Amino acid sequence: MKMVIFGAPGAGKGTHAKFISKKINIPQISTGDILREAVKKGTELGQKAKGYMDRGDLVPDDLVIDLVEDRLKQDDVRDGYILDGFPRTLEQGRALEKKVDLDIVLNMDVSEDELTTRLTGRRTCSECGAIYHLKYNPPEQEGKCDKCGGDLYQRDDDNIETVRERLETYKKQTKPLLEYYEKEGLVRTVNGNADIEVVRDRVLRALNLC
Numbered sequence: 001m002k003m004v005i006f007g008a009p010g011a012g013k014g015t016h017a018k019f020i021s022k023k024i025n026i027p028q029i030s031t032g033d034i035l036r037e038a039v040k041k042g043t044e045l046g047q048k049a050k051g052y053m054d055r056g057d058l059v060p061d062d063l064v065i066d067l068v069e070d071r072l073k074q075d076d077v078r079d080g081y082i083l084d085g086f087p088r089t090l091e092q093g094r095a096l097e098k099k100v101d102l103d104i105v106l107n108m109d110v111s112e113d114e115l116t117t118r119l120t121g122r123r124t125c126s127e128c129g130a131i132y133h134l135k136y137n138p139p140e141q142e143g144k145c146d147k148c149g150g151d152l153y154q155r156d157d158d159n160i161e162t163v164r165e166r167l168e169t170y171k172k173q174t175k176p177l178l179e180y181y182e183k184e185g186l187v188r189t190v191n192g193n194a195d196i197e198v199v200r201d202r203v204l205r206a207l208n209l210c
């Protein structure tokens with residue numbers, strides 16, 4: 001299955017992409033994770049991307065398209081993949097369309113107030129990337145990952161000012177792409193305004209995996 005998991009910042013793309021990836025054994029390709037890793041390592045890509053990410057803007061299309069095209073040349077994508085956070089402009093959508101026939105665009109629909117609460121309370125494992133929330137999905141031991149014991153951290157872009165910018169960026173630059181995919185008949189929308197387990201069941205049903 002070649003799928004895009006689509007939605008606003010904080011809609012649960014990463015949370016559910018990780019679950020689907022494990023369940024059907026296809027890789028999650030998160031452009032956000034790849035870019036954060038590049039920033040951490042101080043690569044040329046990371047240096048170019050950092051300012052945009054800190055402001056809540058999108059990284060320029062040419063950089064992101066190149067990185068996804070490279071990633072899709074690797075062997076592990078043969079049986080499918082989940083694109084998480086890509087494409088997020090019409091330009092990126094057009095570039096993907098030239099290379100790939102998508103099976104489905106899974107749209108996670110969550111109200112804006114809820115998105116802000118989710119993002120500002122998120123904590124991420126610095127070792128394995130597992131995602132937690134201080135209130136909705138807390139780790140057993142404060143500040144430590146249940147899965148690997150790694151330290152949890154708050155993403156630089158999860159402060160309230162940057163979250164507001166990211167939500168605006170989504171509305172202006174990314175949402176039009178959803179309308180495009182709807183016209184193509186590729187979209188299945190999941191109501192994400194519920195507990196993680198409830199949304200997970202909805203996701204599985206939408207993908208005919210249960």
Ligand code: AP5
Pocket residue numbers: 007008009010011012013014015016031032033035052053054056057058059060064084085086087088092118119121122123131132133134136137157166192193194195196197199
């Ligand atoms: P990216 O990392 O892709 O961030 P995003 O799209 O803003 O999405 P998030 O990772 O913030 O949210 P999510 O939907 O994955 O939610 P999650 O599952 O973590 O991108 C970061 C930046 O990189 C961009 O701003 C941009 O600068 C750059 N970038 C990336 N891709 C790009 C591209 N293609 N083009 C240009 N620039 C690009 O959940 C959030 C929280 O909610 C967690 O704490 C979780 O535990 C909790 N939660 C999840 N589901 C529920 C639920 N049902 N109930 C309660 N809590 C829940």
